[in-house]
Amino acid sequence: MALLLSGFVGCNKAPESLVIDNALxxxxxxxxxxxPEVMWKMSRIGEHALSxxxxxxxxxxxxYNMEENRGVTVIVSHNMTTGEEKHLTDTSSTSVSPVWSxxxxxxxxxxxxxxxxxxxxMKADGSNPVQISKIEGGIEGFGIAPDEKHxxxxxxxxxxxxxxxxxxxxxxxSKARIYDDLMVRHWDYWDKGDYLHIFVADLSAEGxxxxxxxxxxxxxxxxxxxPYFDHAxxxxxxxxxxxxxxxxxxxxxxxxxxxxxxxYIYNLESGKTKNICKESKTFPFVGxxxxxxxxPKGDKIAFRSQERAGNESDKERLMVYDALSGEVKxxxxxxxxxxxxxxxxxxxxxxxxxxxxxxxxxxxxKADGTGKVKVxxxxxxxxxxxxxxxxxxxxxxxxxxxxxxLFEFDxxxxxxxxxxxxxxxxxxxxKMGEVQKRWVKTTDGKQMLTWxxxxxxFDENKKYPTLLYCQGGPQSTVSQFWSYRWNFQLMAxxxxxxxxxxxxxxxxxxxxxxxxxxxxxSGQNIRDYLSAIDDVAKEKWCDKERLGCVGASYGGYSVFYxxxxxxxxxxxxIAHCGIYNFESMYGHTEELFxxxxxxxxxxxxxxxxxAVRSYANSPHKAVAKWDTPxxxxxxxxxxxxxxxxxxxxxxxxxMRGIPARLVSFENxxxxxxxxxxxxxxxxxxxxxxxxxxx
Numbered sequence: 001m002a003l004l005l006s007g008f009v010g011c012n013k014a015p016e017s018l019v020i021d022n023a024l025x026x027x028x029x030x031x032x033x034x035x036p037e038v039m040w041k042m043s044r045i046g047e048h049a050l051s052x053x054x055x056x057x058x059x060x061x062x063x064y065n066m067e068e069n070r071g072v073t074v075i076v077s078h079n080m081t082t083g084e085e086k087h088l089t090d091t092s093s094t095s096v097s098p099v100w101s102x103x104x105x106x107x108x109x110x111x112x113x114x115x116x117x118x119x120x121x122m123k124a125d126g127s128n129p130v131q132i133s134k135i136e137g138g139i140e141g142f143g144i145a146p147d148e149k150h151x152x153x154x155x156x157x158x159x160x161x162x163x164x165x166x167x168x169x170x171x172x173x174s175k176a177r178i179y180d181d182l183m184v185r186h187w188d189y190w191d192k193g194d195y196l197h198i199f200v201a202d203l204s205a206e207g208x209x210x211x212x213x214x215x216x217x218x219x220x221x222x223x224x225x226x227p228y229f230d231h232a233x234x235x236x237x238x239x240x241x242x243x244x245x246x247x248x249x250x251x252x253x254x255x256x257x258x259x260x261x262x263x264y265i266y267n268l269e270s271g272k273t274k275n276i277c278k279e280s281k282t283f284p285f286v287g288x289x290x291x292x293x294x295x296p297k298g299d300k301i302a303f304r305s306q307e308r309a310g311n312e313s314d315k316e317r318l319m320v321y322d323a324l325s326g327e328v329k330x331x332x333x334x335x336x337x338x339x340x341x342x343x344x345x346x347x348x349x350x351x352x353x354x355x356x357x358x359x360x361x362x363x364x365x366k367a368d369g370t371g372k373v374k375v376x377x378x379x380x381x382x383x384x385x386x387x388x389x390x391x392x393x394x395x396x397x398x399x400x401x402x403x404x405x406l407f408e409f410d411x412x413x414x415x416x417x418x419x420x421x422x423x424x425x426x427x428x429x430x431k432m433g434e435v436q437k438r439w440v441k442t443t444d445g446k447q448m449l450t451w452x453x454x455x456x457x458f459d460e461n462k463k464y465p466t467l468l469y470c471q472g473g474p475q476s477t478v479s480q481f482w483s484y485r486w487n488f489q490l491m492a493x494x495x496x497x498x499x500x501x502x503x504x505x506x507x508x509x510x511x512x513x514x515x516x517x518x519x520x521x522s523g524q525n526i527r528d529y530l531s532a533i534d535d536v537a538k539e540k541w542c543d544k545e546r547l548g549c550v551g552a553s554y555g556g557y558s559v560f561y562x563x564x565x566x567x568x569x570x571x572x573x574i575a576h577c578g579i580y581n582f583e584s585m586y587g588h589t590e591e592l593f594x595x596x597x598x599x600x601x602x603x604x605x606x607x608x609x610x611a612v613r614s615y616a617n618s619p620h621k622a623v624a625k626w627d628t629p630x631x632x633x634x635x636x637x638x639x640x641x642x643x644x645x646x647x648x649x650x651x652x653x654x655m656r657g658i659p660a661r662l663v664s665f666e667n668x669x670x671x672x673x674x675x676x677x678x679x680x681x682x683x684x685x686x687x688x689x690x691x692x693x694x
Contacts, residue, residue, distance in 0.1 A: 017092040018072040020063045022425075029429045033456065034493040036682035038430065039484060040064055040675055043422040045396065045404050046073065047097060051104045054390020055080050056124065058088075058098040058107065059406060061422060069676045075109060077126065078406075078419060080392065088126030095120075099144055108132075108144050119151070119208060133208040140196060141224075141231035144203065145240030150268065151203040152234060152243055157213065160193035160220045181252025185639045186590050187227035188669035196222040196229055198245060200268060214266045214273065215247065223247040225261060225290075233290055237298045241268050244292035244301055256592040259288045260309045263301065263321070276301065276321050276328075283321075283328040287314050293342050299323050300367070302342045302350055310593040311518070313475030315511050316340055318352060320367055331365050335373040336510040339363070341385055351376075351411070353383055355477045355508035358449050362386060362395075362411065377414050380437065382480045394419065398482040400453060401432045401489055431456035433492035440501065440535045443527045449509075450532045451478065453488040453498040463543035465693040466497040468533040468570070470551030470558035474505045474517050474525070474598070485671055485678070486552065494686050495694070496548075499536045503528035519600040519610040522561060522617035529558065533569065545571070546693045550685075552576035553641060553670065557619060560649055563630060564622025572692035573630040574685060577641050577670050580649040582618035588642040623652045629659035631688040633681065635668035661688065 022041035046060035057078040064071040072091045075098050079085070089095040093113035100107060104124065111120050114131055116138025122129040133139065139153040161167050164176035177190060184191055197219065199211030215223055223245055224233035233246035248261035262277040277289050287306030294301055301321040306314035318332040318339035331350065332339050341353040347367065354363045356375065360382040365373045377383065384404060386395025393411055398404040406419040436452040455464060469488070471478045478500050488498045502509065504525040505517025517525050537544040549570045551559045556578020563573050579585050583603045586595050596602070600610030630653055634646035643664065653660035663684050665677055672681045 017090070018065050018068060018070065020065060020072070020091060022063060024425065024429055032429065032431050034426075034430050034432070034487075034490050036490065036679050037066075038426060039487065039490060040066055040678065042403055042426055044484075045406060045420060045422060048385070048387070048394065048396065048406055049098045049100055050387050050389040050392060050394050051100050051124075052102070052389055053104055054392035056104075057394055057406065057419065058100070059420070060096055060098065061087075063091075064675050066675050066679070069674060071675070075107070075126075077124075080408075080419075083419075086126065088122065089129075097142065101144075102146060102148055108142075110139065110142060112138075119153070132203075135208065135211070140229065141234075143231065143234055143236055145236045146238055147240035149203055150200060150240055151208055152198055152200050152236070153208070153211065154196050154198055154224070154229075154231070155211075156194040157197045157217060158194050159218050162191060162193040166193070182256040182592070183252055183590055187640050188635075188637045189639075193220070195220055196224065196226070198223055198234065198243070198266075200243060200266070212271075214243070219249065220251050221247070221249055221255070233292075235292045235294055235301075237294050238296060239298055242266065242298075243268070244294065246290045246292070256590065257596060258309045259306065259312050259593055260286050262289050263292045263303050265301075276326075277305075280321065280326050280328045282326075283319070285317070287311060289319075291340075291342065293344060295344050295347055295367070297347060300347075302344065302367075304339060304342065308597075310597045312591075312594060312597075313473070313507075313514065315514070318342065318350065318365065320350075320369070329369045331367070331369055332373060335363075335365075338507055343386065343388055345388060351386070351388070353386070355479060358451070358477055358479045358502050358506075358508055360384070360477075360479060362409065364411070376411050377409065377416065380435070380480050399480045400435050400451065400482065402427070403482045430493075432489055434458060435488075438535070440532050442524075442531050444524065448501055448503065448528055448532065450499060450501040450535075451488070452536060453492045453500070455492045455495050455497065458541075460541050462541060463546075464495065464497045464541055465546035465548065465689070466499060466533070466536060466542045466544075467491060467689070468529060468547065468549045469498055469500040470529060470549065470555035470562075471500070471503070471506060472551065472553030472555045474521075474554035475507060475514055477506050477508045478502045479508065485681075490682075494689075496689065497536070497542060499532050501528060501532035503532070518598050519614060521557065521598065521614060526558070526561060526565070529562070530566075530569070544569075548572040548574070548689055548693050550574040550689075551578070553578065556641070556646075559630075560619035561617075561622070563628060564619060564625040566628070568627075570628055572689060573628055574633070574688060575630065575646070575649065576633040577635060577638050577643075578632075578645065578649070579619070579641055580645045580652075581620040582615050584648065585641065585645060588639075588644055590639055620648065620652065623649075623656065626653060626656055626658050629688075629692050631661045631663070631684065633663045633665075633684070635665045635670060635672065637667065637669040640670050 044062040048059040062073040073094045075088045077086045095111040097110045119133035142153040164174040197215040201211040202209035235244045243266045266273045285305045285307045286309040289305045292301045292303045304316045305319045308314045316338040320329045337354045339352040343351045361377045384396040393409040396404045397407045407416045409416045434454045438450045439447045440450050491498050547570050556575040559575035599614040601608040603615045632646045632650045634643040650662040
């Protein structure tokens with residue numbers, strides 16, 4: 001299985017060697033504070049691959065050159081016995097997706113060293129790299145069959161004429177796009193008739209043979225699914241004769257209103273494909289079905305499923321399909337949390353990651369459906385991924401105070417030990433703030449976990465400006481995450497106390513807590529926010545006269561809404577890519593299942609009480625009560641919550657005479673990824689807060 005980093009796919013030529021100098025300056029060491037500039041000097045661990053015998057760990061490492069405004073990814077080898085490390089590739093090109101050969105003597109990987117991304121192979125020590133594929137246009141991702149006789153790779157295929165120059169062959173200079181149905185754009189791109197398809201080809205010492213498009217050349221849909229194109233949605237059977245994959249064969253309006261994807265199996269010998277979800281008489285769910293994982297014998301497939309076809313944040317249920325009987329068993333029915341990152345341990349046990357009380361832990365369950373789920377790890381951390389090979393279990397872990405590092409897990413004891421230390425040069429020279437776990441009583445009498453991050457060198461006898469952080473999603477956990485965009489320690493290092501509540505609508509506190517927010521955007525979760533900031537404001541060290549409120553996406557909506565309902569609590573607001581006007585949002589966004597589920601329906605359906613209440617409480621309805629300075633940030637390629645929402649809010653604020661500033665990134669979408677853009681974002685962010693809270 002392989003997943004390419006989308007930021008490096010599709011290059012037309014191999015980049016020049018990138019000089020990386022991430023050493024801290026004398027001034028940065030003396031200041032001992034995390035700054036945006038220091039954060040961008042940090043190394044970022046990505047994928048990992050443990051050798052079949054468990055003795056060597058491969059991982060990808062991405063580092064950036066701020067002046068060049070780009071990064072490069074290399075493959076690193078770590079000896080599990082001695083701890084010795086070696087860079088197997090250099091910064092003259094980007095190399096990703098390392099995969100061990102079956103015998104552990106060589107490594108498959110993707111690289112753009114010859115121009116486009118292609119498949120390469122090198123010896124385990126990094127010597128003798130050889131280009132294996134020469135596929136026109138390059139590849140987006142790949143997976144090697146266990147017998148190493150076949151490969152799948154993915155490429156974009158032109159399946160539909162949408163550009164006017166394609167529709168009208170004599171109009172080559174025309175620049176129109178012509179649509180007859182919905183989904184004209186998705187997240188950060190317009191539909192131009194190109195879709196990601198899976199190709200299967202022979203693999204030999206001579207290279208990659210001619211690929212067969214197993215989706216069908218005229219299929220106007222993507223597999224793996226847009227917008228993430230996650231190649232973990234594709235899986236080879238142990239004998240290399242079958243390929244399981246995720247597909248949502250819908251288009252237009254049908255695609256826009258439904259999440260109904262299924263698991264398909266392609267048989268290489270017969271060339272036939274079957275849908276194991278729709279063909280099973282024992283499978284009741286019609287939402288997202290994703291991430292097939294074959295059992296070691298190849299007679300079962302574990303996958304994740306959601307029940308409802310319009311709820312992208314429904315509970316992720318762990319299912320097992322029996323290839324002999326065609327039956328599907330639901331293994332986590334009595335477990336009130338998601339099941340993700342599934343790994344087989346022999347034929348009897350399945351391991352997976354679950355969000356539990358604002359952390360992510362490894363759990364296990366019997367594959368036959370008997371017995372209860374066991375939570376194997378504990379602690380305030382997020383386990384992001386893990387794998388088992390050669391009797392070892394390794395994976396990625398992060399916390400609010402630590403970027404992702406690799407750890408080894410003892411699943412019997414529930415303990416873990418650190419393997420990598422790629423950012424110790426930062427941690428050894430800067431101070432992190434204390435992270436407190438606080439349980440806050442909500443207005444309906446429940447307990448809400450809230451993270452409070454204090455500035456470094458915190459003095460309880462001083463008063464600090466304090467920020468309420470509003471989470472996006474809305475159904476995403478405020479966990480022990482490290483972010484290079486919304487970083488709690490970075491905010492604390494600038495002298496702010498950060499209050500990050502797990503308000504209603506976030507996972508890891510049961511399905512009832514998660515579901516409550518749908519159809520109630522302006523309700524209990526807003527009261528949860530205020531309960532959190534009001535509780536912290538009672539502390540003697542919190543300056544209640546200098547409170548700020550910040551958030552992105554749904555968090556941006558929260559800021560816009562609170563701007564009209566905060567009752568003078570806050571002195572500054574920052575909203576990034578937030579929803580401002582529910583009615584225009586319904587017509588501007590693309591995945592209508594999201595707004596149908598979360599608003600309750602369309603704005604013209606006056607018989608729908610939930611929808612009527614949602615639209616009546618759109619943030620723009622209360623703009624007449626806005627009275628506080630607001631910074632509004634957006635990306636002009638954002639089509640999920642289109643940048644026009646931010647423009648509407650900015651126009652309203654200025655016309656109302658509210659101090660307001662608009663920062664619009666012309667080459668960013670829903671998030672800000674590019675290095676220099678990130679520094680501009682952070683400078684604007686902290687300048688605004690400093691101006692109004694300091």
